Structure formats: C-alpha cells, structure tokens
Amino acid sequence: MIQEKVAQKAASGEAPMLLSLRNVGKVFSNGVTALSKVDLAIREGDFLSLLGPSGCGKSTALRLIAGLSTQTSGQLDWRGPVDRSNIGFVFQEPTLLPWASVFDNVWLPLRLKGVARAKAEPTVMEMLSRVHLTGFENAVPRELSGGMKMRVSIARAMVTKPRILLMDEPFAALDEITRFKLNNDLLELWQDERFTVVFVTHSVFESVFLSSRVVVMAARPGRVFSELTVDAPYPRDEVFRTSPDYAALCRQASDVLVNAINSTAGPHHDGH
Amino acid sequence: MTAIEDATLKLDPEEARRVRQERLERIGKWVLPLAIMVLAIWLWDRICVWNEIPQYILPRPGVVLQTLHSDAGLLFSSLLVTLRITFLSLLLAVIGGVGLAVLFAQSKWVEMSFFPFAIVLQVTPIVAIFPLINIYVNNQTVKLLLCAWIVAFFPILSNTTLGLNSVDRNLRDLFKLNGATRWQQLRYLRLPAAMPYFLGGLKIAGGLSLIGAVVAEFVAGAQGQSSGLASRIIEAGYRLNAPRLFAALILISLTGILIFLVLSLVSHLILRRWHESALKQER
Numbered sequence: 001m002i003q004e005k006v007a008q009k010a011a012s013g014e015a016p017m018l019l020s021l022r023n024v025g026k027v028f029s030n031g032v033t034a035l036s037k038v039d040l041a042i043r044e045g046d047f048l049s050l051l052g053p054s055g056c057g058k059s060t061a062l063r064l065i066a067g068l069s070t071q072t073s074g075q076l077d078w079r080g081p082v083d084r085s086n087i088g089f090v091f092q093e094p095t096l097l098p099w100a101s102v103f104d105n106v107w108l109p110l111r112l113k114g115v116a117r118a119k120a121e122p123t124v125m126e127m128l129s130r131v132h133l134t135g136f137e138n139a140v141p142r143e144l145s146g147g148m149k150m151r152v153s154i155a156r157a158m159v160t161k162p163r164i165l166l167m168d169e170p171f172a173a174l175d176e177i178t179r180f181k182l183n184n185d186l187l188e189l190w191q192d193e194r195f196t197v198v199f200v201t202h203s204v205f206e207s208v209f210l211s212s213r214v215v216v217m218a219a220r221p222g223r224v225f226s227e228l229t230v231d232a233p234y235p236r237d238e239v240f241r242t243s244p245d246y247a248a249l250c251r252q253a254s255d256v257l258v259n260a261i262n263s264t265a266g267p268h269h270d271g272h
Numbered sequence: 273m274t275a276i277e278d279a280t281l282k283l284d285p286e287e288a289r290r291v292r293q294e295r296l297e298r299i300g301k302w303v304l305p306l307a308i309m310v311l312a313i314w315l316w317d318r319i320c321v322w323n324e325i326p327q328y329i330l331p332r333p334g335v336v337l338q339t340l341h342s343d344a345g346l347l348f349s350s351l352l353v354t355l356r357i358t359f360l361s362l363l364l365a366v367i368g369g370v371g372l373a374v375l376f377a378q379s380k381w382v383e384m385s386f387f388p389f390a391i392v393l394q395v396t397p398i399v400a401i402f403p404l405i406n407i408y409v410n411n412q413t414v415k416l417l418l419c420a421w422i423v424a425f426f427p428i429l430s431n432t433t434l435g436l437n438s439v440d441r442n443l444r445d446l447f448k449l450n451g452a453t454r455w456q457q458l459r460y461l462r463l464p465a466a467m468p469y470f471l472g473g474l475k476i477a478g479g480l481s482l483i484g485a486v487v488a489e490f491v492a493g494a495q496g497q498s499s500g501l502a503s504r505i506i507e508a509g510y511r512l513n514a515p516r517l518f519a520a521l522i523l524i525s526l527t528g529i530l531i532f533l534v535l536s537l538v539s540h541l542i543l544r545r546w547h548e549s550a551l552k553q554e555r
Contacts, residue, residue, distance in 0.1 A: 091446070095440065
C-alpha cells in the first residue's frame with residue numbers, strides 16, 4: 001500500500017518536480033503553430049496523459065520532451081542532469097527491427113551503449129518476463145501478434161531503466177481486448193518500477209483508466225486546455241474499469257474534451 | 273485411413289478444388305518447362321534431319337552434346353577463365369557498389385554530386401569503352417575485370433543506395449534517442465534494412481558480370497588476347513566449327529542460370545525469416 005501512497009502523493013503534487021515546460025511554443029517551418037504557450041509540470045512518479053483531438057500538438061509535445069525536436073520558444077527545465085538514456089520512448093507502431101530477434105530488439109538500446117550480449121542478457125531476459133514474453137526471445141517480429149510486438153517495444157523502452165517513459169498512442173492500433181490487457185500490464189509495471197509516464201492518447205477511457213493526471217489539450221493552436229486529477233487509488237484493475245467511479249470520471253473528462261474541441265476556432269474535422 | 277485423408281474429407285468442395293489446384297501447380301511448375309524444353313530440343317533435331325541442314329550451319333543436339341564431351345578439356349579450361357573474371361568482377365562490384373552506396377548515404381550532397389558519374393558509366397556501352405581501356409591498361413586480366421565491373425556494379429550501387437535511404441523514420445528516431453553514433457546507425461540499422469535491396473541488385477549483377485566478362489573477352493578475343501569461352505566462340509566461328517560454338521554457348525547460359533540460382537538461394541536464406549519477399553503466403 002506504500003505504492004498507493006506514492007501515487008496519491010504524486011497526484012496531490014507533493015512529489016519532486018521532474019520536468020516543467022514553461023511557455024513552450026513550436027512553430028513548424030511551414031508556418032503551422034503546433035504548440036502555443038504550453039505550461040506543464042511533470043512530477044516524479046506521475047502517470048500523466050495528454051488527451052486531445054488530432055492536431056492539438058500532443059505528439060509534438062512528446063517529441064520535444066524526448067529531444068527529438070526543439071521548441072521555438074519557452075523552455076524545458078529538467079530537475080537534475082538528463083541525458084537521453086533517462087528517456088524511454090514507445091512509438092505508435094511497434095517500430096521493431098524486422099530482421100532481429102525479440103532478444104536483439106530489446107537488447108538494442110543497451111547494445112548501442114556498448115553493453116555486450118552476455119552482460120545484457122540478465123537485464124533483457126528480466127524485462128521480457130516483465131512484459132510476459134518469456135520463451136519468445138528467439139522469435140522475429142513477423143512471428144508475433146500486434147499486442148506482442150507492442151510488448152517488445154515497451155520492454156525495449158524500459159530496458160535502460162529510464163526515469164521517464166514517453167508513449168505516443170502506443171495502443172491505438174490494437175483491438176480492445178488486447179488493449180485492456182496491455183493497459184493492465186503497463187500499470188502493473190509502472191507500480192513496480194515507479195518511473196514517470198507521459199502517455200499520449202485520444203481515448204478518454206484509456207487516459208482515465210491509466211493516469212493520475214489527465215491534461216486535456218485543444219487544437220489550432222495546440223495548447224493546454226485543462227487539467228484533471230484522477231484520484232482513484234491504484235492498483236486499478238477490471239473492477240475499477242466497470243465501477244461507477246470510473247464511469248463518472250470518464251464523463252467528466254469527456255465533457256472537458258468536448259469543450260476543448262468546441263473551443264477550437266475554425267472548422268474542425270472529425271478524424272482522430 | 274490416415275489423418276491427412278481424414279482432413280481432406282472435411283473440406284468443402286471449393287476448398288478441395290483449391291487444394292487440388294495447388295497440388296497441380298506445384299507439379300506443373302517443374303514438369304511443364306521441362307516438357308517444353310525437351311520438345312524444343314526434339315524439334316531442333318527434327319528440323320536438322322528434315323531439312324538436311326549441314327552440321328557447320330546447324331548441328332544436331334546430339335552432336336553438340338558429343339562435342340561438349342569430346343572438347344571438354346578445352347571448353348572447361350576456357351570456362352574456368354571466364355568464371356574467374358566473372359566472380360572477381362562480381363566481388364569487386366559488390367565491394368565497389370556497397371562501398372560507394374555507403375559513401376553516398378553519408379550525405380545527400382555526395383550522392384547528388386557523384387551519382388551522375390555512375391549513371392554515365394552505366395549507360396555507355398561497354399563495347400564502346402573497351403578500346404579506351406585497351407589503350408590505358410596493359411594487364412589482360414585487369415582489362416577484362418574493369419570491363420565486367422563497369423557493367424555489374426551499377427545495380428548494386430543503385431539498389432543499395434535506395435535501401436540505405438529507405439529506413440523507417442521512427443527507427444531512425446529510436447537510434448537517435450539512444451544516442452547511436454553514425455557508425456552504429458549504419459551497422460545496426462541502415463545496412464540490415466538495405467539487405468533485401470542489395471540482394472535484389474546482386475541477383476542482377478550476377479548475370480551482368482557474366483555478360484560483362486563475355487563481352488570483354490569478345491572484344492579482347494578479337495585481338496587474340498583471351499582464352500575464355502568467348503574467344504572459343506569466335507575461334508569456332510572462324511573455323512565453321514558450329515558444334516563447338518553451340519557447346520560453348522550452352523556452357524555460358526548454363527553458367528548464367530547457375531549463378532542466378534545460387535544468388536537466389538543465398539538471398540532466400542538470408543531473408544527467409546523476416547522479409548515479405550521470402551515468406552510463403554499463408555492462408
């Protein structure tokens with residue numbers, strides 16, 4: 001139950017700050033303003049979701065945090081020294097090396113840091129067992145299902161024990177059953193390891209189920225519209241998924257999201 | 273009743289028809305071309321007999337086969353000469369093609385600046401270049417190698433360049449995130465990603481290096497400076513020794529087929545686990 005307290009502590013804003021975005025803006029070379037005046041505080045141990053319609057800059061924000069792109073205005077303040085090995089990134093697609101085995105795919109980040117196969121083996125195998133892929137280390141991605149590929153992708157992002165895990169709509173392409181299962185497993189992993197997560201999604205249900213905080217974003221220009229604290233206790237499981245509390249929280253988040261979408265000036269399209 | 277028969281029984285008529293069709297196709301794939309080949313050879317033989325064509329114009333297949341046997345010593349030693357040039361030039365084409373592709377992949381500017389040279393080399397007929405090479409290069413082997421190389425390296429270069437440049441954007445980001453060096457990115461990402469493209473180029477280059485070797489020998493052989501299969505053909509032509517000419521021709525095309533099959537096998541072995549092209553379709 002200590003974990004629960006930590007989660008609540010994170011949610012109530014007592015955990016130390018990990019990263020703050022201050023007045024961050026991003027304008028692309030084609031003149032499109034992807035992000036405008038974004039303020040965001042990410043605390044250690046947060047499970048933070050960025051929820052919003054397409055074009056609201058959630059992925060852009062994630063790429064800025066990852067250092068894959070740079071802001072045109074404002075700043076990102078990290079607490080303590082941060083290099084890229086502190087950051088794990090999970091893409092929308094599994095993004096695996098198709099020619100490499102599951103083991104080699106998970107080993108990759110360590111390999112790039114010069115860790116030899118034998119030395120990396122315990123860590124890689126442990127990570128694979130954490131994502132329930134023990135026994136598949138010699139399979140190639142082609143031989144796995146969509147959900148299993150995503151598990152490999154998560155294991156790869158976690159193998160360096162990053163302080164912050166960035167996830168860009170990782171489960172969007174999966175069927176609902178697989179998605180629920182991966183949601184559960186991700187939460188389990190998060191509760192055991194206590195890393196910080198920034199999770200981009202356009203699903204209200206997913207964001208509420210997973211996060212301690214939901215940041216709702218609006219489009220044109222991409223900005224933070226509102227922030228919700230989800231103060232349901234962890235661990236959350238199937239019981240929570242079917243509880244009235246969860247339904248109420250989803251409705252609340254959904255209302256905010258609708259407001260965010262309506263606040264967008266100009267014509268909006270219906271795609272996610 | 274075996275389990276397999278049992279399973280067939282449960283298939284609906286349409287599925288059963290499909291299975292039958294597949295089985296037929298599998299057999300037909302081998303039997304049909306073979307049958308046509310045998311028929312063509314038989315027809316060739318008959319035409320010679322029916323029209324009483326003299327042997328120095330069109331020899332009968334049996335005679336060609338006999339010559340292949342009786343002239344084996346001469347022909348096979350020539351084949352070895354041609355094969356040596358072929359494989360050496362293919363090897364150089366791989367080294368040169370991949371090396372240049374890697375160089376091009378380092379920067380768009382390098383690629384833009386030097387690719388036209390590669391194209392010029394590719395589109396100029398080798399027969400037209402050879403007289404120049406003949407003037408500038410003394411060593412006979414180097415002459416032939418250079419010729420065959422010019423013909424063979426381009427498909428490898430252009431395919432590998434394409435492969436190196438068609439890496440998934442997210443994978444590139446992943447490597448960047450993990451602080452990969454340029455070399456690591458090349459070694460663990462771009463080169464493996466280019467492998468299917470390279471192997472496609474290699475299959476073409478394999479055939480071309482044989483063609484290059486033979487053409488080079490032809491040009492050189494016309495001056496009596498070569499002992500490869502091409503010069504055997506020229507020589508046989510002069511002497512109206514059509515059976516030997518045909519025998520040499522058959523050896524060359526068999527070699528070409530063999531090179532293609534070997535390279536296809538290599539490609540299949542490397543790609544079979546992961547690349548779409550090498551996977552059997554599952555239904």
